[in-house]
Amino acid sequence: MRFHKSESAFFVFICVIFAAGLLVLHAYNLLHTNPAALFRADELEQAAYLARLLFGSGVLVATALFFGLFFIYPLIRTQVREEGKLRAMTETLSARSETLEQAALTDALTGMQNRRYFDDALKEYIEEFRRIDKPVGLMILDLDHFKEVNDSYGHDVGDEVLRAVARCLRDMTRYHDVVARLGGEEFAVVAPNMSEDMLVKFAERIRRAVAGMAVLSGNMRLKVTTSVGLAVWDKRESAEEFYRRADRLLYQAKRMGRNRVCA
Known part of the structure; x- marks a missing residue:
């Protein structure tokens, strides 16, 4: 069983008191058993007084040991157990909070990131990317x-x-791309x-991959296509303006016949 720091400190304290008690007891035995061998005859009364002091000190040390072992230590042990329970509860609540988040x-x-995460x-x-002056591409896809x-x-x-489209998007994108289902x-x-050219080629690969999927459900084999609107951030617009621009291009792709990329 591992001891808490407070318990270890308490045991050190008890050991010190116990050692002091042994010394007091040894001195008392010397004085009580043969005081004449240690003091002159005229000092025997003083030796008896010293023996009584040592005896009293021994009683106090024994009382401290008894009180520490049977009253203080149980309190420390209870506090340690409660602290352990509180720590375990805190860890559980923290893990639950992370899970909820x-x-x-x-x-x-789909298990993808959602609209809140995307925003x-x-x-x-x-x-x-404003800070490092690099482009950011955005594509909005609609089945x-x-x-x-x-x-x-x-x-x-x-x-x-x-779910099949979500798996396809995860397989086609890079680890640092953000892939989300908006709803x-x-x-x-x-x-x-x-760049825009790279983004168009990337979007075309994704569009062809979605169109080439076969979703199996029982005896059915379904095919789906997607329209894609994409834009590259112009380094001035806000995130909302950037999203709306890509979204307008998505609807343009829809109007032009669907299953296409519009940039």
């Missing part, structure tokens, strides 16, 4: 005719399509340090 930033259906991450990327999938095959199949069938990718 993670849940608040994660889309429950915060886009602002942070813009601030950081084409997704309502028809839900209406024709049911929401369970629609959910499986969303419904809309996704977003923040791609830092990419």
